[in-house]
Amino acid sequence: YLSLSMRRLYFDHAASTPVGPRVLRAMRPYFSREFGNPGSLHSFGQKAIAAVDAARENIGKLIGAKHFREVIFTSGATEANNLALRGAVEFYKKNHLTGEGADTSARPRIIISAIEHESVFETAKILEQQGAEVIKLPVNKEGVIDIVALKDALNEHTVVISVMHVNNETGTIQPLREIKFMIDAFRKESRRPEYPLFHTDAAQSFAYLYCDVELLGVDMMTLSGHKMYGPKGVGALYVRQRVPLVGQVSGGGQEFGLRSGTENVPSIVGFAKAAQLAAAERGKTATRITALRDELWRRIKSIAPAAEINGPAGDAKAPHILNIYFPGHAAQDLLTRFDRAGLAASSGSACRSRAVESSYVIEALGYDKARAASSIRFSLGKGTTKRHIVTAVRIIERALAK
Ligand code: PMP
Numbered sequence: 547y548l549s550l551s552m553r554r555l556y557f558d559h560a561a562s563t564p565v566g567p568r569v570l571r572a573m574r575p576y577f578s579r580e581f582g583n584p585g586s587l588h589s590f591g592q593k594a595i596a597a598v599d600a601a602r603e604n605i606g607k608l609i610g611a612k613h614f615r616e617v618i619f620t621s622g623a624t625e626a627n628n629l630a631l632r633g634a635v636e637f638y639k640k641n642h643l644t645g646e647g648a649d650t651s652a653r654p655r656i657i658i659s660a661i662e663h664e665s666v667f668e669t670a671k672i673l674e675q676q677g678a679e680v681i682k683l684p685v686n687k688e689g690v691i692d693i694v695a696l697k698d699a700l701n702e703h704t705v706v707i708s709v710m711h712v713n714n715e716t717g718t719i720q721p722l723r724e725i726k727f728m729i730d731a732f733r734k735e736s737r738r739p740e741y742p743l744f745h746t747d748a749a750q751s752f753a754y755l756y757c758d759v760e761l762l763g764v765d766m767m768t769l770s771g772h773k774m775y776g777p778k779g780v781g782a783l784y785v786r787q788r789v790p791l792v793g794q795v796s797g798g799g800q801e802f803g804l805r806s807g808t809e810n811v812p813s814i815v816g817f818a819k820a821a822q823l824a825a826a827e828r829g830k831t832a833t834r835i836t837a838l839r840d841e842l843w844r845r846i847k848s849i850a851p852a853a854e855i856n857g858p859a860g861d862a863k864a865p866h867i868l869n870i871y872f873p874g875h876a877a878q879d880l881l882t883r884f885d886r887a888g889l890a891a892s893s894g895s896a897c898r899s900r901a902v903e904s905s906y907v908i909e910a911l912g913y914d915k916a917r918a919a920s921s922i923r924f925s926l927g928k929g930t931t932k933r934h935i936v937t938a939v940r941i942i943e944r945a946l947a948k
Contacts (some may be wrong), residue, residue, distance in 0.1 A: 549751050555889045555938050558716050559927030560750060560867055563826040565816065566928075571719075573777065576812035577674055584809045585798065592622040594811050601818030608621040608825045609767065610758035618783045618801045619814050622681055623749040623770035627708070628782035629804065630745045630766045631656060631669045633791035634706040635678055640792070642738070643703075654678045655704040659691045659720065660684055661713050667906075668706075682698060683709070687911050688858040690719030696725060700732050704742040712751035713760070715894045715907040716857025717867030717925055719755070722746055726763025749773050749781070753824045754832045754865050765789050769821070771813065775928065776820030780813035835926050836865040836921040840933055842924060843868055845939040850946055856921050868924045869908070875946060877904075877922050883945035889938050891924050 555719040565573075576597060582590025584598050599614070606614045620626045638654045658670050660682045673912075674680045683691045691709060707729065709720050726744060733739045745754060745766040748757050753774040759767055767785045772778040787802070797806030846853055856869040872880060877893040885893055894905040904918035924938075 552868060555934050555941070556887050556929065557889065557891045557924040557926065557934075557938060559587050559930075560773070560923065560925035561747070561926055562772045562778065563753075563775045564821065564929070565772075565777055566820065568823060569776055569816045569819045571601050573812040573816035576815050580811075582830070584811060585800065594809070597811055597815050598809050599702050604818045605769070605782060605821050606784075608757075608821055609769075610760045611748055613785060613787055615802055615886045616787060617783055618804050619809060619817075620781050620783055620801075620805055621779055621810070622772070622781040623663075623747060623768045624781075625805075626768040626770075626781050627663070627665040627745075627747055628669050629783050629791065629794050630768065630793050631666065631673060631706060631708060632784075633804070634743050634745075634766075634789075635673050636792040636794075637707040637790040638741075639677075641790070652727075653677055655679045655681065655699075657696065657702055657704060657707040657742070659683045659709045661689055661715070661718070661907045662708065662710055663714055666708050666710070666747060678705075680702075685718075685910055688855070688862075689713050689716045689907070689911055690858075692721055693721065693724055693728065697728055697732075700728075700742065702737060706743045706745055707743040707797055710747040710750070711757065711767075712748070712755065712864040712867075713907065714750045715867070715905055716851045716869050716911070717750075717863035717865075718857050719751070719863060722762045722764065727847040729763075731849070740788070740790065750867075751864060752821065754828055754835075756828070759784055759786070760860060771817035771820060774820045776817040776890075777813045780810055780817045782817070831928060832865045835928075835930065836861070838932065839926055840931055841932070842926070842935045843870075845935065846870060846942060849939060849943040856911060856913070856917075866926045868926075869921055870924065871913075871917050872919045872946065873917075873920060877920055877921055880922060880942075883948060884941060887941040887944065891922050893921065894923055895909075 580593045582594040584595040603614045605859045606617045635654050656670050656678050670680045679890040683695050685691050712719055729744050743765045745770040746764045749770040767784040769782045773781040795806050800806050852873045854871045904915055908918035908921050
């Protein structure tokens with residue numbers, strides 16, 4: 547990240563972060579010298595499986611897992627979210643809604659927030675087409691879910707509740723512990739006390755917030771390597787022991803039967819190293835980045851007094867995300883001007899921005915399409931400095947003047 551020059555100002559860390567040098571060093575041997583298949587019994591395979599197991603153990607410890615088998619490596623947060631939702635619903639349908647004495651007219655219910663990432667949102671939509679019932683919890687202006695609406699949405703066929711830890715567009719932090727208490731109370735009265743399962747997508751939070759599965763009270767938690775200075779294409783789903791899931795990729799039975807395919811050894815090693823560094827540095831990083839983010843906002847507000855923040859304005863948000871509404875300016879035009887001047891930002895989720903669709907997240911906060919189409923997300927990271935902020939604001943000022 548030190549190589550980012552003044553001409554390339556990167557304010558899109560929520561989309562991806564660069565792989566750090568220590569991570570790269572940890573990964574390197576596993577591309578060539580230690581290239582064995584972790585499933586092989588010979589010494590090459592043993593080296594590879596030992597590396598994967600160590601990575602699993604380390605990530606498990608960092609998130610407070612009780613057993614290393616609770617960490618399932620995937621190709622990223624998208625796949626982890628798919629496994630959590632599809633895996634839970636498929637198990638429920640097979641075991642509780644079919645067979646003798648089953649209520650075959652019942653529909654499995656999924657509860658999500660209205661501002662989940664596409665990988666949860668679209669997956670829920672597909673499950674809905676396949677017969678599930680999907681309840682989307684409304685959020686307030688800050689993006690926080692309505693806990694009372696959650697209570698009302700619970701029923702005896704609620705299979706999984708998926709509420710993200712930190713929103714990728716606004717930085718909103720969801721009250722996961724409060725949700726957990728509500729679920730606990732519901733489970734006490736339930737015929738199937740293992741349900742509803744509680745899943746969170748922690749892709750955006752791990753680098754900044756303490757993500758302990760006991761503290762958060764979740765049964766499943768999604769992580770992504772490239773949001774914490776690790777490689778792309780690797781992530782994990784934490785799955786608490788005895789959480790009933792059906793694997794979604796079949797084959798050789800790797801990852802305890804939940805995700806077949808030869809393990810991506812170098813990326814898994816890099817992911818674990820990145821997670822270790824992120825957890826060790828997160829307090830310091832969060833404090834520094836919060837101050838820079840506030841400075842960015844102060845400076846933007848002074849050159850563009852009409853600008854407003856989307857989402858939480860105070861400190862009750864993730865440090866790295868600042869989403870700003872620039873009235874009267876099309877986000878796409880601004881982003882093009884920014885890019886020409888060397889400033890990289892985004893109009894929201896990178897998974898959607900190529901489609902030039904405005905943000906459903908901003909709309910879910912209660913704003914209209916026009917505001918969503920005039921809003922830009924700046925996301926800071928370890929490489930961001932005060933000088934980057936000053937230069938970025940100069941570029942923003944010029945782009946707004948055009
Ligand atoms: N969830 C959230 C909250 C995200 O921000 C992202 C990345 N845009 C993802 C999931 C998808 O992560 P991955 O790229 O690892 O599939």
